[in-house]
Amino acid sequence: MAVSFCHILRFPSPPKTSLFSPPFKSSRIKLSAASSPSQPSSEMDLHNQGRAKFLEFPFVSVPHRALMVNLLSTVENRLGLQLLPCTLPLDVQHCQNESGTAQASLHIRSGQQSSTVDFILGSWLHCKLPTGAALNITSLSAYLNLSTDAPNFVIELIQSSPTSLVLILDLPPRKDLVLYPDYLQTFYEDSQLETRRQMLQKLPEVQPYVTSSLYLRSLLSPTAIMIRVETEEGGAGPMEEIVKNHVEPVAVEVLGLWLDHCACGGREAREEEKAYLKKRDELVKKKTIEIDLGSNFPRLFGPELTDKVMGAIRDVYNV
Amino acid sequence: MAVSFCHILRFPSPPKTSLFSPPFKSSRIKLSAASSPSQPSSEMDLHNQGRAKFLEFPFVSVPHRALMVNLLSTVENRLGLQLLPCTLPLDVQHCQNESGTAQASLHIRSGQQSSTVDFILGSWLHCKLPTGAALNITSLSAYLNLSTDAPNFVIELIQSSPTSLVLILDLPPRKDLVLYPDYLQTFYEDSQLETRRQMLQKLPEVQPYVTSSLYLRSLLSPTAIMIRVETEEGGAGPMEEIVKNHVEPVAVEVLGLWLDHCACGGREAREEEKAYLKKRDELVKKKTIEIDLGSNFPRLFGPELTDKVMGAIRDVYNV
Numbered sequence: 001m002a003v004s005f006c007h008i009l010r011f012p013s014p015p016k017t018s019l020f021s022p023p024f025k026s027s028r029i030k031l032s033a034a035s036s037p038s039q040p041s042s043e044m045d046l047h048n049q050g051r052a053k054f055l056e057f058p059f060v061s062v063p064h065r066a067l068m069v070n071l072l073s074t075v076e077n078r079l080g081l082q083l084l085p086c087t088l089p090l091d092v093q094h095c096q097n098e099s100g101t102a103q104a105s106l107h108i109r110s111g112q113q114s115s116t117v118d119f120i121l122g123s124w125l126h127c128k129l130p131t132g133a134a135l136n137i138t139s140l141s142a143y144l145n146l147s148t149d150a151p152n153f154v155i156e157l158i159q160s161s162p163t164s165l166v167l168i169l170d171l172p173p174r175k176d177l178v179l180y181p182d183y184l185q186t187f188y189e190d191s192q193l194e195t196r197r198q199m200l201q202k203l204p205e206v207q208p209y210v211t212s213s214l215y216l217r218s219l220l221s222p223t224a225i226m227i228r229v230e231t232e233e234g235g236a237g238p239m240e241e242i243v244k245n246h247v248e249p250v251a252v253e254v255l256g257l258w259l260d261h262c263a264c265g266g267r268e269a270r271e272e273e274k275a276y277l278k279k280r281d282e283l284v285k286k287k288t289i290e291i292d293l294g295s296n297f298p299r300l301f302g303p304e305l306t307d308k309v310m311g312a313i314r315d316v317y318n319v
Numbered sequence: 320m321a322v323s324f325c326h327i328l329r330f331p332s333p334p335k336t337s338l339f340s341p342p343f344k345s346s347r348i349k350l351s352a353a354s355s356p357s358q359p360s361s362e363m364d365l366h367n368q369g370r371a372k373f374l375e376f377p378f379v380s381v382p383h384r385a386l387m388v389n390l391l392s393t394v395e396n397r398l399g400l401q402l403l404p405c406t407l408p409l410d411v412q413h414c415q416n417e418s419g420t421a422q423a424s425l426h427i428r429s430g431q432q433s434s435t436v437d438f439i440l441g442s443w444l445h446c447k448l449p450t451g452a453a454l455n456i457t458s459l460s461a462y463l464n465l466s467t468d469a470p471n472f473v474i475e476l477i478q479s480s481p482t483s484l485v486l487i488l489d490l491p492p493r494k495d496l497v498l499y500p501d502y503l504q505t506f507y508e509d510s511q512l513e514t515r516r517q518m519l520q521k522l523p524e525v526q527p528y529v530t531s532s533l534y535l536r537s538l539l540s541p542t543a544i545m546i547r548v549e550t551e552e553g554g555a556g557p558m559e560e561i562v563k564n565h566v567e568p569v570a571v572e573v574l575g576l577w578l579d580h581c582a583c584g585g586r587e588a589r590e591e592e593k594a595y596l597k598k599r600d601e602l603v604k605k606k607t608i609e610i611d612l613g614s615n616f617p618r619l620f621g622p623e624l625t626d627k628v629m630g631a632i633r634d635v636y637n638v
Binding site for chain 2: 176
């Protein structure tokens, strides 16, 4: 998780998960009997079973769940057969700690070789905070491969109470915008992403959110939506209204932009820039592994599950 | 000027100037009799006369002026003979429009060949707004050359009324922080720049400032201080207190960090990275010329002076 929760949680050992989590290449991960308590009969069953569990989003509000289901469905419908099934072991697709205070779901689908998509990654995390409150994080991200230099997509909602929400929504660039001003123009100025940021920023309940991770600040685009929504009165209702009436429409628009102009925009990476892109993409993934799994995953889910997940990552990265 | 004032001024044709202005290489600009109304007797006289005028900062408050004089003096004292005199023509060092509603001062000193400094650039701009209010912008920036890859320095204060101030203070990186995480660690994490940003951000009069220029957002570091200070009551006094007691100490600290770790840090650029640095530095300068002199300079100072300044820039860039 590239977002540090220190700002939100104000407790010493914040749990972390992320949209920016490493890509579990589903096709490379073999399902072993030992690793899967209720063995599905086929790869497709494994996918369907994990997907259904992922789409439950059992700990968030109805509008929050509807937003996430809408986004995943939109991506899946548009990309269709470009996406391979998720074949992570079921106990990696859905994790739970021994005391039952933390649960997480991972849904990762790699792109076919002919696709522009490297992989899409959905996740949710639920855990109890020492204060007794619950922390819920839901995310969807999509990484493109070296056939194009177009930006990735990321959305993350971090809810530490029914009246407090952090939203990160962006098309993180895959090139240095200072060195490539045309790229800035194409994907960030001409696309009018800034108007969406400003729409949300104008709501009276919205404040800018500054993540404590300097890495994440560097990774995101200049039009990244990073906001904290605080609805002090009226219980969960006002927040649900904001998610439904303001966050969802903007998220759907930004995802639509990404699908039209990035994933399906027909923009090809130049041969001479592929080495640069490859290096930068790999650095981003490696850095996010460090941040995601450095300290908080073991603390939340214990060493056994951490080893399992780390093993899957090592398998993907050959490290 | 890389900062758009649309947010501040809310009038259609905002004037612009900038710290990020192009480098007038003093040594390359010849002083002609025609271009200089009161001809100084030597290059040093030209420098001293322009410097004295620059240091007047005649339209800003005492603490604002004291801050700028402090910063320039600190840089000059530390770098000493590394800096060449400013030999811009006097009427480029100090510009005024025909109606007297706009004045500007430029003070640019190139670094000696043996220095790490490419140039330092100080500027102030004063102009009357259509509303009758005055806009005052003061700035100091320092660009390093290819002997090092260390960050540049920039400070800009934009005051559109005695009770409203925008501050931009940063060490803009010269490398892509996503591609060079060690650079991020060295100059932005280890240097604790973030603590300075947070100190200012905590003041009740301070709000985050978001420039409308996506280019500037991309150029600045993740620890850039970009704030708007609003002191609604009590006339100019409260703002002067904030500039003296909060802005100046932080600006002095950040400049000290830049002098110690960037200009005089002994960090050398790797030979194999110099082509990359050169390309990026040049792009930054070219992009800032576009932004600085694209539209507002002609509108404020008329075609004759614009041609003169543009000529000086073309001389530097061979364009």
